[in-house]
Amino acid sequence: MTGDTSVRLFCLPFEGVSAGVYLPWAEAIGPSVVVTPVELPGRGRHPRTRPCGDLEPLLAEIIPYVARMCDRPFALYGHGFGALLAYEIAARLEWEHDAAAERLYVSGSGVPHRPAPERAVGHLPDAAMIRRLRDRGRMPPVGRSPRRAAGTLTTLRADLAVMEAYRRDPRHVVHCPVTAMRGRQDRSVSGADLAGWGRCSRRALRVAVFPGDHYFPLTAREELLGTFARDLIRPAAVRRSRYAAAY
Numbered sequence: 270m271t272g273d274t275s276v277r278l279f280c281l282p283f284e285g286v287s288a289g290v291y292l293p294w295a296e297a298i299g300p301s302v303v304v305t306p307v308e309l310p311g312r313g314r315h316p317r318t319r320p321c322g323d324l325e326p327l328l329a330e331i332i333p334y335v336a337r338m339c340d341r342p343f344a345l346y347g348h349g350f351g352a353l354l355a356y357e358i359a360a361r362l363e364w365e366h367d368a369a370a371e372r373l374y375v376s377g378s379g380v381p382h383r384p385a386p387e388r389a390v391g392h393l394p395d396a397a398m399i400r401r402l403r404d405r406g407r408m409p410p411v412g413r414s415p416r417r418a419a420g421t422l423t424t425l426r427a428d429l430a431v432m433e434a435y436r437r438d439p440r441h442v443v444h445c446p447v448t449a450m451r452g453r454q455d456r457s458v459s460g461a462d463l464a465g466w467g468r469c470s471r472r473a474l475r476v477a478v479f480p481g482d483h484y485f486p487l488t489a490r491e492e493l494l495g496t497f498a499r500d501l502i503r504p505a506a507v508r509r510s511r512y513a514a515a516y
Contacts, residue, residue: 276371276501277303277343279335279358281351283377283486284432285409285425287313290487298494301502305338307331307354312424320427324357324435332358336366344371344501348486349407350428352378353435356469360441369444372500373470376450377483379462380469381435391429395422398429406456406483446472448496452485453478 280291288306295304306313310330311320321327335358347355352375362368390401399422402408409425447470449463460476467474477496479489486493 274503275301275303275341277305277338277341278497278501279338279343279345279355280304280306281345281347281354281358282306282309282312283347283349283351283409283484284407284428285350285421289313294490294494297490298498302497303341307335311427312420320424322427322430324431327431328354328357328361332361332365336362336368339366339368342371343368344374344497346374346376346497347378349377349483350432352376353381353432356381356443357441359443359445360438363444371445373443373445373447374450374497375447375466376486377452377455377458379458380465381432381437383435384433389429389433391426391433398422398426410484410487441469443470444472445470446475448475448477448500450477450479450485450493450496452481452483452489454481455483455485457483 280288280294282288282290288308291304291306298304308314309320309327310318321330331354339362345355345359347353355373356375359370359373362370390398393401399408409421447466449466451458451460451463460478463476464474479485479492481488
């Protein structure tokens with residue numbers, strides 16, 4: 270890796286979708302940031318497996334892959350459900366692999382926590398679940414194909430099950446800076462929600478607001494990728510010295 274100044278950006282998908290939503294980012298941002306979508310069971314490259322509705326088995330599936338791919342400085346990005354996963358992965362890479370991220374990006378989410386019973390929707394019939402999520406601006410884009418729509422709902426229910434059962438371990442405080450993001454028109458995430466991420470890191474918290482609603486990563490791609498580029502593309506000497514010191 271001598272002379273390689275690139276950084277790997279692991280990207281975790283939001284609820285109900287494949288990590289393939291991030292594939293167009295790779296060409297758009299260029300080779301200095303190696304966009305690496307982290308696919309979850311039951312979607313994308315793993316369509317024959319079932320979506321996983323329990324956090325620990327899900328992390329047991331994806332953390333070994335992420336750890337193997339930490340061949341250079343890395344950062345993690347997750348949106349919605351992906352923010353929960355990115356945070357847990359960042360914490361466990363530190364604990365279990367002594368590998369600290371350059372930066373943790375969490376978007377479309379406050380600090381994950383178990384919702385009040387009346388806020389849970391994953392157990393509702395399809396029509397009621399969809400209506401509640403749409404009211405909150407949190408219903409992911411669904412394809413026109415009935416088969417694809419049915420698959421999205423199955424995956425969405427599994428992801429909601431993880432989110433709605435989640436209990437944050439207060440010991441999971443990361444040692445990397447955090448950037449918390451939201452869309453300006455996102456009704457489901459407030460500035461106070463983003464500020465809460467400050468208690469999850471021993472480093473600085475930065476808050477960023479982008480044009481768009483909850484799904485701003487799909488509509489404000491240029492602005493979001495610009496943020497990654499400004500943070501992660503740095504002079505070769507800085508990159509080499511930091512990585513050599515850590516490993």
